Amino acid sequence: MTENTKIDFIYLSEEDMIKAGVTDMAQCVDTMEEMFGLLHHGDYRMAGPNNDSHGAMISFPDESPFPTMPKPTADRRLMAMPAYLGGNFQTSGVKWYGSNIANRERGLPRSILLMILNDIETGAPLAFMSANLLSAYRTGAIPGVGARHLARKDAKVIGLLGPGVMGKTTVASFMAVRPNVDTIKIKGRGQKNLDAFVEWVKENYPQLKNVHVVDSVEEVVRGSDLVSYCNSGEVGDPSKYPMVKHEWVKPGAFLAMPASCMLDDGMSSDNVRKVMDSIGLYKAWYEEVPKPAHHTIPLVGMRFMDMIDDKLMSESDLEDLGAIVAGDTPARQNDEEIIIMSVGGMPVEDVAWATVVYRNAIEKGIGVSLNLWDTPVLR
Structure with a gap:
């Protein structure tokens, strides 16, 4: 038998x-929902001894x-984010993350991302992919998964701080799961970005x-x-992070927070x-960064981890989106409850969406075939 x-x-x-x-947000939300089910049941691996490290x-x-x-x-990062995902995916991969806020002065995105997708049996590469859109859409899809299970079905109004790339993909995922929304309120810092965002909304x-x-x-x-x-x-x-005060929040609101945020005592209380x-x-993350962790990682989830460490709340006060998607924890239970979700981003999301896009590309004959070797010199 001849070896291939x-x-x-x-x-x-x-x-x-x-x-x-890669820009099909409806399919991306569905893919992320499937991924969360696997996450909840443990059919995944990320980096670190705990298998949950961001990278x-x-x-x-x-x-x-x-x-x-x-x-x-500011925002200078060189980072590898590896993961394996089971279920119908059965792939592994790594996103390589290069970032520098000074890139904008060169007309480049703040982050420049690449993805390598691998066969889990041999470790051989399946695809080498541009990953800026991949990363942006999988990040934006997570608020959509949350909204599907946790937002009121009659939701009509989006409130958005930050009309950049993440803002666009988050709005896209909200619209994918709550298409009857008819109003959006936006706050941004620069008129150019605001104008571009308004045009994007009107067009899409x-x-x-x-x-x-x-x-x-x-x-x-x-x-x-x-x-x-x-x-x-x-x-x-954290005193300089944008605030959410309980008195501002409408009964029944769903808040998805993938960026820096500070909460007042009311939003940190048991009734949210x-x-x-x-x-x-x-x-x-909490094992890896200095304390208080919210100073280093500005997500509301890290504020909750600090509060647990300070005995101001219990881990049992936290709910996991995977458990909600799997049906082991209740979704929205009434029209009045306020729900806030911290969105951190995980390499399993990159692997999930990369796998779907790769399979689409293979089916449609898209991409350039590259040869690693016919026969390896060393084996």
Whole structure:
């Protein structure tokens, strides 16, 4: 029997990824929902001894004897985010994350991302993929999964802080699961971004007949059924993170928070349901970063972890989105309860969406076939 040692894989550029469906938000939300079910039942692995780590990041010192070594400037990250996902996926992969806020001065995105998808039996590459859109859509899809299970079915109003890429994909996922929404309120910092966002809304969601630019985070929250903070900003001082006050929040509101946020005592109290996209992720983060963790990772979930450590709340006060998706924890139980969800982002999400897009590409003959080798020199 002749061994077949040839290994080919496909390269998918950003245009190829679009042709293969990476911007299909409805399918992305469905894919993320399937992924959360596997997450809840344990059919996955991420990095670290706890199998829940966000990834492995290179850090740079404030001072170095090497003049060419990068400084730890704003949002400078070099990071590998590996994961395995079972179920119908049966793939593994790693997203390589390069980021520097100064990229914007060069006309580049803050982050430049690549994805390698691998066969789990041999470890051979299946695909090498442009991953900026992949990452943006899987991130935005998580609030949509939450809204499907936790938002009121008659939701009409979105309140959004931050009209950037994350804001767009979050709105897209809200609209995928709550298509009867007809109003959006937006707060941003720059008029150019606000104008571009309003045009994007009008072009893609004509059913959003009421588009209002507002001046304060309070106006974003008040009267909104679906709220998301997708802002960017400095990390380190939670008193400077955008606030949510309980008195602003409409009964029955669902808040999905993938960016920095601070909560008042009312929003941290027992009468607000607190959902995490993965409790295991926040536990792993909490082991890895200095305390208080909310100073380093500005998500509301890390505030909850600090509160647990300070005996101000119990881990049993937290609910896991995977358990809700699987039906082991109740979804929305009435029209009055306020629910806030912390969105951290996980490499299993990248693997899930990359697998679906890869299979679409193979089916449609999209991408460039590349050869690793016909016969390896070393074996």
